[in-house]
Amino acid sequence: MSLLASDRVRLALIVSLSITTSFAISMSMGWTKPYWAGMAIAMCSLATRGESVFKGIQRLAGTAVAVVIALILISTLSQDRWSYALVVSLWLAFCSYRMQASSTYYFWYCSGFIVVLLTMMSGFESQRSFYVVIERAQETVLGLLCYIAYSTALSRQEATHAFRAKVQSQLALLAGRIEAMRSTEQAMRDRAPDRDSRRAINNITLELPTLHASAVLESFDIRERAGAWSQFLAELSRLALMLDRLDLSFLALRSQPDPADQKPLDTALDIFADRCRTIDRILTDKVALPIPEQLTILATEAPADTRLSPFVAGEARLRRETLRAIDHATRELHAWALDISDIRRHSQAVAPLYLPETFWPNPEFMLRSVTQFITFWAAFLMFIYVPALPDGPIVAMLGAVFSMNVMRQPWMKPLVMLVPIVIAILFGGLTHILIMPALDGFAGLGTMLFSCTFLIAYFLHTPQLQPLRGIGISQFLMALQISNQNQAYSATYVFNMIVAIAMLLLLIQFFKMVPISWRPEAVVQRLIRRYADSLDALLHGLRRDDARFDSWFARQRRLAHMRQLATLPGELANWIDKLDTTVFPEAEKVRLHQLAEQLAVLSHRMFDLVWLRDHKADGRFLALLAPEVAKWRAGLGGLIAALRSQDTAIDIDDLNRRLTQRVASLDSLVAGAVNGGPLADATPHSVVLMQEVLSAYRGVSLALIDTAARTRNANWPLLAETRF
Amino acid sequence: MPHELALGEVFVPPFLVVGTLALVLTFLTVTLLNRYRLSRYFVAPSLVFVAIVAIYTILIGTFFIRI
Known part of the structure; x- marks a missing residue:
């Protein structure tokens, strides 16, 4: 039992047990592609149970959308491949754009690539496509259910704890940033803001919405006060932004406040730092502390003084506006913290966004979508015009998968991905050729599946290695070629896959530089x-x-x-x-x-x-x-x-x-x-x-x-x- | 006439071996070109990258392992 004390072993056990069980169930049901369930597990296994369930739900929802679109495409455009390619590539580009702009990126990713996968695998036949689509949906659900069952029983990593810890560390970072402003203010303001602290605050601001959505799925407490938490997070993000604004206004020496404004500013900063710590206490210890009043120094508006230089007077007023926004945000945070801790209900209309939404698209995201669009077309044309290409449909399918992934993180070097992919495929291929023929029944196959996936998950256990773990396990399962009908043993598929993936990554490498450079x-x-x-x-x-x-x-x-x-x-x-x-x-x-x-x-x-x-x-x-x-x-x-x-x-x-x-x-x-x-x-x-x-x-x-x-x-x- | 390389009892397509070798050699070449700042003389490095892969593939396929 001491082995189970390690979270690393628990994660590896959850992944390997759920993959083995999903294979056992799908093979006993007679489903032809049991690795689809395994791939759903590989891609959705995250650090905490809530995050995994959240990603799993996105995969299911994405599959549902993709199923509908694939069936429509097959019924309308299966006889016209160019129209099909145009519609699919536009849909993929749209999904790629949404992947950048949305916190539910995985939903858009699945909505995109699964359309290509389903249409290609069904060979554009209406009757066959129905079975392929149904099977894909069944296997995805099965894989996710297995993973949720095992992680509920074995995992100790809860998204709720991770979420609360992140909120606490954000409050501590914000209080620290205010104190840093206060201390440098007394000495000298000509300094750059702490880059690490700024980055940590920005990163947590980006992570919190996803963690919140994961914790809502996992914890009744968080779900019950989900609305209050959302408001709390919105105010926390606003506070971080306003502090950034205030801090950066000190960056230039010439932007120092007037000496008359110095003392009120110092007082205000002290109070804001205290408020951050108080909010943390309310959330942690559920202490009933009254909501602070608006700062008196900010409550009254100073009369317009025409004797002062308009530049000096204006500067003081603009800084005062920022302080007022920080004052408002900290009081709102206090009120929402009391609401979340069930001490006192708070109701407040959603505060307007710092920058309102606009229909105008983000140009950088558009460029990423354009590159993805071009890369998919190149892969599709290669599939059509290079008949000697080994496993052409795989090139087109993986063209969608890789191009969407690479364009989400365009700094990734595609050819660097080749090494782990080839290692995983070769590992799977060797197991397929050397071990699988010697196995007899599911007892042997299950043991082999359990051991191999356990090893991969054990060695690639950290959250940073999760993408590699997902790729490694899914490529390994594909290379195993476990089939429910007429199991054959051949290395051709493995080698063809390596050639196809190498050519594809080369293609992506090329289109990452032409026509738009992503260096x-x-x-x-x-x-x-x-x-x-x-x-x-x-x-x-x-x-x-x-x-x-x-x-x-x-x-x-x-x-x-x-x-x-x-x-x-x-x-x-x-x-x-x-x-x-x-x-x-x-x-x-x-x-x-x-x-x-x-x-x-x-x-x-x-x-x-x-x-x-x-x-x-x-x-x-x-x-x-x-x-x-x-x-x-x-x-x-x-x-x-x-x-x-x-x-x-x-x-x-x-x-x-x-x-x-x-x-x-x-x-x-x-x-x-x-x-x-x-x-x-x-x-x-x-x-x-x-x-x-x-x-x-x-x-x-x-x-x-x-x-x-x-x-x-x-x-x-x-x-x-x-x-x- | 299609032919395959036999590694033990496994038949491997020669294009796979040649392609892998060409890729490895290209990586080596571009690393050296970057290291000695010779890549600044190329207008479109990605195009050159693909061209070097093609050249190596043809050279190895012609002189060492027949594709």
Whole structure:
């Protein structure tokens, strides 16, 4: 029994027992392809029971959708292979796109590739297809039921615990980040935010929705308060975002708060860190603590002060808005924590998203779908026009499977996947040729299946190795060729499969570079260019003198660009990590990471500006400032063009000098107008809005100049160099 | 005339052996080209990769193992 103390042994036992049992049942039922059940188990065996069930449900739902589409395709297009290929490839591209954009990626993956699998395996015959489809559905259900049964009996890894632990560590990380802001604030603000902490917070934010969905399936407690948990997670994500916004606003020295605002800011940060710890206590110990009131220092709005520079006053107001959002998020989190702990019910309408949804597609995801579309077509054409190709239908089927997988993680090197796949197939092939002929009955076959799958699952037990475990077990089961009818023994299938997969991976390797390159260097450059394009488009759309920029379509475009600005710095950081270390030493990567962080600062600054556009401004202020702001915008456009072309010959000192001059001239222009000038009777609201807009313009300018300075540090020739 | 390589009692398609060898040699070649920064002279490295695989396949298939 001491062996069972290890989670590693338990996982290997669950996987091997469920595969052996599913084979026993499907063979006794006379189903022809027992390995389908085994493959469902291999792909859905995750670290915790809840996660496995969640993935299993996605596989079932995906299979159900694919079954319907496959039957429609067979009944309508089975006589016209080109129409069939076109419809299937479009459907696969759509599923690929949804895989990137959705937390239920596995559902879309199964909805896509199973259509190709079912239609190809049924040979486009209506009658046969019905049996293939039914059998596939039966085997998938059987495999998942076996896995759930064994994991319920043997697994100690619960998604509920993992979910609660992640929430706790997120709260601890957020409290730590607030304290880091507080301590550096007392010393000096010219420092980069802790990159590891930022990344850990972002990763947990991405993981929590899936873990929540898994825990809901596993635990009655979580399921009962699922709505409250969803609201809690939404507020937690908002808090992380707002803290990022606040922290990054300190990145540049010039963005320090006014000394008058220093003390309230320190007090607020202390209180926010305490609130995070209190929320953790409520969730852990179910302590009934009252919901804190809104911070008094944030509750009252300071009157518009026309004596201050509009830039200084505006900056203070914008930072105050962020603090107010953090205050609101922490109080909401407290209230939802009380609700989750059954202490006090809370009801609150869903808070609006930080960035509203838009129908406009994500260009990077579109590019991935296009590459997947082209790769599938290449595999299909190879199947049609290369008659000597061993197992042509397998090439087309695996073309769908691999292209969808690779395009979900385009930094993966397809040919590197070849090694584990070939090892698994050879292992299966050798077992098939050398051991299987000597076995007599299911007692022998079952023992062999149990031992081999146990070994694979035992050696590949960590969550990081799960994809490899899934691929390894499924390829091994395919290579075994266990059949319920006329079992034959031949190595041809194994060798054909290796040739087919090698050719396919070679094809994917090729189409990962043509027509769109997915080399990390190329992607980094492309993302920076796209960032510059979105920034330029947003800046152009800020003009208030043209009605075209107020249409519904223009607002949608603006939202799409804002989404780009919000997501591209994170994406860029991911791709920088994928750069080859032998070519890009750590120091080079750090410089690029600094550029990505600077782009995140710039995004937050740009959002200030774009959101202010939606407020109605005083026409007299617009008339007064329009010529100056237009010149300013033109200057920023020039800087963006330099960023797009990765121009390193920018004179930063000159830019800073010009910015200081423009700020000074606007300072005197505004002071002259509001203090006894033509705008002396301006309403406080319009003065505040003018201050915020000017401050936001200055913020964008500062951030852009810093970005230009960071751009100069990067080694662009090295990035642009062609490589295999 | 189709023929196969006999490894023990297992018949292996020669294209499999030749293809595997060609892939391994290509990996070696492109690693060296990257190592000595010679790949910067190629406009489309992926195309060159496939071309090198084809060249090795034909060379091995012609001179060493008949496909």
